[in-house]
Amino acid sequence: MDMHARISQLFQASIETKQQAMEVILPHIVQASELMVQALLNEGKILSCGNGGSAGDAQHFSSELLNRFERERPSLPAIALTTDSSTLTSIANDYSYNEVFSKQIRALGQPGDVLLAISTSGNSANVIQAIQAAHDREMQVVALTGRDGGGMAALLLPEDIEIRIPAKVTARIQEVHLLVIHCLCDLIDNQLFGSEE
Ligand SMILES: O=C(CO)[C@@H](O)[C@H](O)[C@H](O)[C@H](O)COP(=O)(O)O
Numbered sequence: 001m002d003m004h005a006r007i008s009q010l011f012q013a014s015i016e017t018k019q020q021a022m023e024v025i026l027p028h029i030v031q032a033s034e035l036m037v038q039a040l041l042n043e044g045k046i047l048s049c050g051n052g053g054s055a056g057d058a059q060h061f062s063s064e065l066l067n068r069f070e071r072e073r074p075s076l077p078a079i080a081l082t083t084d085s086s087t088l089t090s091i092a093n094d095y096s097y098n099e100v101f102s103k104q105i106r107a108l109g110q111p112g113d114v115l116l117a118i119s120t121s122g123n124s125a126n127v128i129q130a131i132q133a134a135h136d137r138e139m140q141v142v143a144l145t146g147r148d149g150g151g152m153a154a155l156l157l158p159e160d161i162e163i164r165i166p167a168k169v170t171a172r173i174q175e176v177h178l179l180v181i182h183c184l185c186d187l188i189d190n191q192l193f194g195s196e197e
């Protein structure tokens with residue numbers, strides 16, 4: 001294997017996936033940022049969840065809101081539902097892994113909060129149940145998906161927003177998800193605290 005050629009292929013595939021996504025998802029990123037800004041202005045918070053690399057994305061997003069993104073500004077309320085190992089293991093052990101996020105949402109979610117639900121396949125059962133719990137708690141959902149949107153896309157309500165990456169490879173979809181998360185942070189900061197060049 002020519003490793004340099006392989007790396008070039010991976011870079012090229014990532015660039016092309018981002019280019020293709022840019023052609024379709026920009027309006028959805030704008031809408032998602034506006035939805036989150038409205039929630040934050042109304043004293044709501046943003047809960048986030050996902051599995052594996054998407055768990056990392058959920059935490060990445062919440063830490064950028066809670067701590068900081070690129071500028072000094074007040075902390076913004078966000079909770080990643082992927083981090084409390086005692087809660088996660090006890091729910092999985094006593095009930096089911098499919099309920100690890102939904103049970104937390106039923107306890108922490110308030111009407112007007114937003115759920116950022118992340119899955120490259122759109123088919124992770126615990127993320128699907130998280131969306132159902134969010135709807136029961138009168139929360140709107142921003143879904144970061146890929147492929148055909150899976151079961152998540154079918155579950156979304158008209159007031160929810162899906163940002164679907166038009167790609168099939170999990171790693172490439174995740175690479176665009178991270179870019180979308182940084183776009184959301186940038187747009188949220190600019191809408192709440194004024195634009196910065
Ligand atoms: O990061 C990766 C692959 O790039 C993996 O950890 C991946 O996130 C896991 O297999 C997830 O369980 C996949 O779940 P999903 O994206 O289909 O919801």
Ligand SMILES: [Zn+2]
Nearest residue numbers: 053170171174
């Ligand atoms: Zn990954």
